[in-house]
Amino acid sequence: MTSVIGYARTMFHGGRFTPPDLPTFADHVNRFHETLEALRADFGDESLTARITDQQFLQGPLSDAMTHAGQLAMLRRLVGSPVPSENFIFADVRRENVSAAQPEPAAPDEWWRADDAPRPPGASKSASDDRVADRAQTPGVSRSIVGFHTDDVGDWVADLECGHSQHVRHNPPWQNRPWVVTPEGRAHYLGTELRCVVCLESGTDRPQR
Numbered sequence: 009m010t011s012v013i014g015y016a017r018t019m020f021h022g023g024r025f026t027p028p029d030l031p032t033f034a035d036h037v038n039r040f041h042e043t044l045e046a047l048r049a050d051f052g053d054e055s056l057t058a059r060i061t062d063q064q065f066l067q068g069p070l071s072d073a074m075t076h077a078g079q080l081a082m083l084r085r086l087v088g089s090p091v092p093s094e095n096f097i098f099a100d101v102r103r104e105n106v107s108a109a110q111p112e113p114a115a116p117d118e119w120w121r122a123d124d125a126p127r128p129p130g131a132s133k134s135a136s137d138d139r140v141a142d143r144a145q146t147p148g149v150s151r152s153i154v155g156f157h158t159d160d161v162g163d164w165v166a167d168l169e170c171g172h173s174q175h176v177r178h179n180p181p182w183q184n185r186p187w188v189v190t191p192e193g194r195a196h197y198l199g200t201e202l203r204c205v206v207c208l209e210s211g212t213d214r215p216q217r
């Protein structure tokens with residue numbers, strides 16, 4: 009994806025785009041967004057003239073990049089860490105923000121919850137059947153989130169109303185809770201219920217306030 013976006017930039021600047029390999033996945037993600045930001049700036053720079061038309065940008069490198077985004081979405085779904093549900097007609101898409109920090113879905117499917125991604129496809133007939141089955145089968149007692157803290161290694165932990173706690177890690181692409189790393193995101197999830205297994209095992213059925 010970085011290569012096709014960087015290639016698109018050569019339609020403004022000439023030359024070749026041959027990015028070197030980078031040590032980590034996070035480095036690649038950062039470079040992708042930097043390259044996308046640079047292309048966005050190129051489009052807004054009136055001193056530059058592209059040697060292809062806007063339609064060619066769309067039918068070529070931009071469609072190419074979106075195809076790869078679809079491939080990533082498919083792989084994420086298969087591995088059990090799907091991208092957030094969204095109706096992109098209503099998504100909060102802003103041309104000034106091409107960073108990795110994107111808003112939560114504006115119009116997700118009704119069953120979708122940011123803090124509890126659906127399982128990979130399996131025996132159930134539909135994704136919503138999966139959701140209902142998962143909810144019924146997830147062990148534990150429903151407890152509201154009353155706060156957050158980080159553990160010794162910096163992973164986020166939700167403080168529950170019962171006094172117990174539960175990890176809410178953001179470790180993409182395996183565990184995806186981008187909301188947990190921002191103060192605004194955490195504030196949004198205060199009051200959301202998680203299933204407390206400790207309460208279940210201790211036989212507690214009421215919050216200990």
Ligand SMILES: [Zn+2]
Pocket residue numbers: 151168170171172173204205206207208
């Ligand atoms: Zn508990």
